[in-house]
Each structure stands twice: as structure tokens, then as C-alpha cells.
Amino acid sequence: MSLTIAALSHIGRCATSNGDTVGWCRSSDGHRLLGIIADGIRGDDGGEIASRIAVDTLLAVLKPAVERGVADDAIADRIQAVLNLANERIGHARRDRPELDNLGTSVVVAWLQRGRAWIAHIGDARCYWMQGEQLQLQTRDDTVAQHMIDEGSITEAERQRLPFRKVLSRALGVSRDAGASYVELTLEPGERLVLCSAGLFGAVPDQHWPELLTSPGSLEEQSQRLLDASLATAASDNVSVMMIQFC
Known part of the structure; x- marks a missing residue:
């Protein structure tokens, strides 16, 4: 079993800075991988x-754990503990920089090992699962609009x-509650x-997306297609994408 990855980030056509941060690490044997995309709240530098x-x-915090491995039933708790720490650190930065109104971020985290994936997310950064030509959204946006859809107040359209x-x-970073939503998947x-x-x-x-993701090419080339498609629409926001394949 091995895990391959490609990750890209772009400021977009209209933004003046990139509030997205992308990061990942992989164990030296290639069997475990941690991928993260954080999408900072737009506005000032916050x-x-x-x-x-x-x-x-x-x-x-998690890179050493990825290297040595963690029991499957401990992964979600390990991720949550570090999200709590990150939330606390962002809160400290907010108190140190009161002029920054938008000191907060969405985040999506994927931990993969032994053919399984653990997904954690807060906000509206997303994770999709690509099976053949089928693309399935695995996260639910933490937005006011999504809450209204869930209540039946409005439709998707x-x-x-x-x-x-x-x-x-x-x-x-915007409240004391850093509890993430979690999904576990078994990958083929x-x-x-x-x-x-x-x-x-x-x-x-x-x-x-499926048309772009099923065309021939490497993960890097397919990621670039998604990025190029977003820029072709004059993307008004920062754009980041990470693709992880289980081989």
C-alpha cells in the first residue's frame, strides 16, 4: 500500500493575498499521510x-505520530486534541492583535493509513471521495445557508x-468550541x-469535476486542471486543492 499526493494553491484572480494554507506530511515508508487545507476567513490579514x-x-504536533503510526481508534481523538490546541493559539493571536477582525479559519484534515481515512472538518473547507467516475461530498458546510437547507427553510437552488x-x-479560532465533524472511510x-x-x-x-478528474494524467496534472478551470471563471477567492490517492 502506498499513498501519493498533489497539492496546489493560488491567490485567485481578484484577491490581494492568499488566506489559504496547505500542508501535508507522509511517513518515510509511504504508508501513512496527513493532509490539511485551512481556508482563512476573508477580510484583513487575520x-x-x-x-x-x-x-x-x-x-x-502530528508529524511525529504520522511517522511512527497511531492505533486506528485513537486517530480522531488525536486530531481533535490538536485542533483544540490550534483553536487556543488562534484565540491568543486574536487577543494580541485586536485590530484583526477576521482571525478565524475553516479547516479540513485527512489522515490516511492501512486503506482507511479519517476526515475532520470545521467551516466550509471540503473533502470529496472519488470512486471511479463517482464523486461524493463527505463533509457538510458549517454555514448559515447550509443550516437553513437542513431545516428546510430554503432549497439548494x-x-x-x-x-x-x-x-x-x-x-x-472564533469560539471556544473547536469540535470538528468526523467521517471514516475505507478506500480501495x-x-x-x-x-x-x-x-x-x-x-x-x-x-x-469528474470530467476533469477522469481525464488522463498524473495527480499533479489533474489538480492543475481543477485550478485552471477555477481561474478561467475569474475566481474571486483563493483556490486550493489537494488530491490523495490510495495505490
Whole structure:
């Protein structure tokens, strides 16, 4: 069993800075991998700072565990403990920099080992599962609009017309509660996970992704196709994508 990865991030067509932070590490034997995308809340520099704190904290604490391995039933708790730490560190940065109103971030984390994946997320950074030509969203956005859909107040089509459709209901660094949502998956050889920031699915609806992801090419080339497609629509947000394949 081996795990391959490709990761790209772009400032987008309209943004003046990149508030996304992308990070990953893999064990020396290639059997375990941790992938992270943090999508900082847009506005001032706060989102960029928060996303960097989140990724730096997760990598610094979890990289040794990825190298030596962790029991399957301990992985979710291990990730949550570090998310709590990152949340605390972002809170400290907020108190040190009160002029930064948007010191918060979405984050999606994927830990893979032994043909299984553990996905944690807070906010609207997403994880998809690609099985053959089938693409399935594995996370549910922590947004006001998604909550309204879940309640039956609006439809998916109506969401696109809401001026506040991107407003988060939860994010790392904005409250004491850093409890993430978790999904566990069992992967077959050839299947992939696609992690992304909101800038990607905001620019290229995910129903168009399978065509781009099933065309011939390496993970890097397929990731670049997604990025190029988002930029072709004059992406107004930062765009980040990470693809992880179980071989």
C-alpha cells in the first residue's frame, strides 16, 4: 500500500493575498499521510494568520505520530486534541492583535493509513471521495445557508441567490468550541480524496469535476486542471486543492 499526493494553491484572480494554507506530511515508508487545507476567513490579514497557525500546529504536533503510526481508534481523538490546541493559539493571536477582525479559519484534515481515512472538518473547507467516475461530498458546510437547507427553510437552488450564502456558522479560532465533524472511510486501490478550499467549488461547481478528474494524467496534472478551470471563471477567492490517492 502506498499513498501519493498533489497539492496546489493560488491567490485567485481578484484577491490581494492568499488566506489559504496547505500542508501535508507522509511517513518515510509511504504508508501513512496527513493532509490539511485551512481556508482563512476573508477580510484583513487575520484569515491568513489563522490558517497558517492551524496548519503549522497540526503539522508540528502530528508529524511525529504520522511517522511512527497511531492505533486506528485513537486517530480522531488525536486530531481533535490538536485542533483544540490550534483553536487556543488562534484565540491568543486574536487577543494580541485586536485590530484583526477576521482571525478565524475553516479547516479540513485527512489522515490516511492501512486503506482507511479519517476526515475532520470545521467551516466550509471540503473533502470529496472519488470512486471511479463517482464523486461524493463527505463533509457538510458549517454555514448559515447550509443550516437553513437542513431545516428546510430554503432549497439548494435558493442558496445560490443568498447574499450571505458564504457566512460561516462555525470556524476555528472564533469560539471556544473547536469540535470538528468526523467521517471514516475505507478506500480501495485507485480511489482518491480531494480536499479543497471554498474558492474551488465556488468557482467550479462540483458536478463538473469528474470530467476533469477522469481525464488522463498524473495527480499533479489533474489538480492543475481543477485550478485552471477555477481561474478561467475569474475566481474571486483563493483556490486550493489537494488530491490523495490510495495505490
